[in-house]
Amino acid sequence: MSRSAHPAGPRHADVLPEGHYSAPPADLNTLDAKVWAQTVARDAQGVVTVGGVDVKTLAEEFGTPAYVLDEADFRARARAWRTAFGQDADVFYAGKAFLSRAVVRWLHEEGLNLDVCSGGELATALSAGMPADRIAFHGNNKSTAEITRAVAAGVGRIVLDSFQEIVRVAHIARELGKRQRVQIRITVGVEAHTHEFIATAHEDQKFGIPLAGGQAAEAVRRALQLDGLELIGIHSHIGSQIFDMSGFEVAAHRVVGLLKDIRDEHGVELPEIDLGGGLGIAYTSDDDPREPHEIAKALTEIVGRECEAAKLRTPRISVEPGRAIVGPTAFTLYEVGTIKPLDGLRTYVSVDGGMSDNIRTALYDAEYSVALVSRASDAEPMLARVVGKHCESGDIVVRDAFLPADIAPGDLIAVPATGAYCRSMASNYNHVLRPPVVAVKDGEARVIVRRETEEDLLRLDVG
Numbered sequence: 406m407s408r409s410a411h412p413a414g415p416r417h418a419d420v421l422p423e424g425h426y427s428a429p430p431a432d433l434n435t436l437d438a439k440v441w442a443q444t445v446a447r448d449a450q451g452v453v454t455v456g457g458v459d460v461k462t463l464a465e466e467f468g469t470p471a472y473v474l475d476e477a478d479f480r481a482r483a484r485a486w487r488t489a490f491g492q493d494a495d496v497f498y499a500g501k502a503f504l505s506r507a508v509v510r511w512l513h514e515e516g517l518n519l520d521v522c523s524g525g526e527l528a529t530a531l532s533a534g535m536p537a538d539r540i541a542f543h544g545n546n547k548s549t550a551e552i553t554r555a556v557a558a559g560v561g562r563i564v565l566d567s568f569q570e571i572v573r574v575a576h577i578a579r580e581l582g583k584r585q586r587v588q589i590r591i592t593v594g595v596e597a598h599t600h601e602f603i604a605t606a607h608e609d610q611k612f613g614i615p616l617a618g619g620q621a622a623e624a625v626r627r628a629l630q631l632d633g634l635e636l637i638g639i640h641s642h643i644g645s646q647i648f649d650m651s652g653f654e655v656a657a658h659r660v661v662g663l664l665k666d667i668r669d670e671h672g673v674e675l676p677e678i679d680l681g682g683g684l685g686i687a688y689t690s691d692d693d694p695r696e697p698h699e700i701a702k703a704l705t706e707i708v709g710r711e712c713e714a715a716k717l718r719t720p721r722i723s724v725e726p727g728r729a730i731v732g733p734t735a736f737t738l739y740e741v742g743t744i745k746p747l748d749g750l751r752t753y754v755s756v757d758g759g760m761s762d763n764i765r766t767a768l769y770d771a772e773y774s775v776a777l778v779s780r781a782s783d784a785e786p787m788l789a790r791v792v793g794k795h796c797e798s799g800d801i802v803v804r805d806a807f808l809p810a811d812i813a814p815g816d817l818i819a820v821p822a823t824g825a826y827c828r829s830m831a832s833n834y835n836h837v838l839r840p841p842v843v844a845v846k847d848g849e850a851r852v853i854v855r856r857e858t859e860e861d862l863l864r865l866d867v868g
């Protein structure tokens with residue numbers, strides 16, 4: 406194999422510019438199991454396969470870019486969460502991470518419940534047969550139409566997010582002759598992201614009702630008085646991509662404290678607490694996520710201990726993982742287009758998608774990994790930046806990563822761990838068509854969300 410197709414590109418550690426990367430890995434052909442879906446492997450020819458189908462076949466059949474989802478891995482992760490929490494707890498998959506009718510059916514079959522946060526997500530869930538009583542409806546500004554539809558459908562719970570919504574949901578439920586099961590979402594003054602949590606004034610956000618200043622207690626007082634509502638519990642969601650359990654510990658302590666105050670004031674022990682989602686996954690080899698059973702054990706112990714200290718019956722716990730279930734199960738398959746080596750800097754490798762299929766790098770400075778998947782290569786590592794085809798210099802998919810220096814137009818590369826918040830946040834920027842989601846299992850691939858077409862674009866544009 407040629408040593409380098411781009412002799413001008415920086416290749417040695419001593420000339421590498423600043424960035425978020427460690428030393429180049431010893432072998433670029435090795436796929437770190439931590440960041441790739443379970444069934445991903447490289448075959449004898451060096452081509453990457455998933456669910457027994459190789460990526461060249463997938464690219465030929467479905468085109469690129471495409472999100473490729475390992476169905477067995479999705480089901481295994483969903484089941485692992487379900488099993489870890491057992492029969493005395495509920496696992497609600499956060500649909501906003503990625504929702505399609507196939508996914509709804511898998512969740513239903515694996516015994517999970519589902520969180521939705523818009524009329525569109527609710528419609529998807531109901532149309533795929535998720536029983537309404539296993540759906541929770543979230544959002545800081547649910548419309549009257551959305552609430553009416555949710556109550557009429559009989560959703561298992563609505564998570565109340567403001568004083569106005571308490572009255573609104575109660576009113577709609579009464580009009581429909583129903584008593585709606587609800588939780589109240591509170592902010593406990595904890596915010597957790599990645600490896601850290603901060604316990605200060607994180608009531609300063611649009612979600613929830615602050616525990617501070619007695620606002621949450623007042624919300625409970627009002628909800629208990631309204632006969633259209635059945636208050637079943639308190640909800641707290643502290644952040645995203647969390648690795649450190651201490652934020653959950655503080656949150657559980659404060660939620661249980663509120664349950665105790667409610668018992669003391671009203672003589673009612675609320676039967677449920679929901680600790681939200683936000684559990685982290687590995688985007689790069691540097692991330693070390695926790696297994697569902699460790700998380701379940703930690704959360705169950707924290708809540709048990711806090712309730713025992715408060716002399717409360719232990720409530721039923723629910724959790725809402727989104728990213729932790731779907732994130733690792735998919736990768737985005739791209740074809741390499743133009744390649745620009747910038748002297749002394751890095752090599753820009755352009756792909757046929759970009760910020761329209763993965764906004765997370767531009768939006769949150771998210772980190773991703775990338776690998777050459779259509780062949781193995783013995784070429785030396787080259788510092789690359791994987792960029793899209795959009796008209797923005799911030800259109801970056803992978804900020805810093807090593808690819809083999811012989812990377813060439815027409816090669817297929819894949820970015821792992823794109824199952825969460827990529828297709829669901831995809832846009833039509835530059836009138837680029839949103840990629841399909843292809844589910845692969847046992848040697849078979851099928852489209853579960855089809856690629857957008859120019860016809861789809863023009864249908865919305867009514868002239």
Ligand SMILES: *Cc1c(COP(=O)(O)O)cnc(C)c1O
Nearest residue numbers: 499642645682683725726727728
């Ligand atoms: C976003 C969200 C989740 C899921 O978060 P992940 O980071 O995907 O696990 C769960 N619950 C609520 C209320 C959310 O807003």
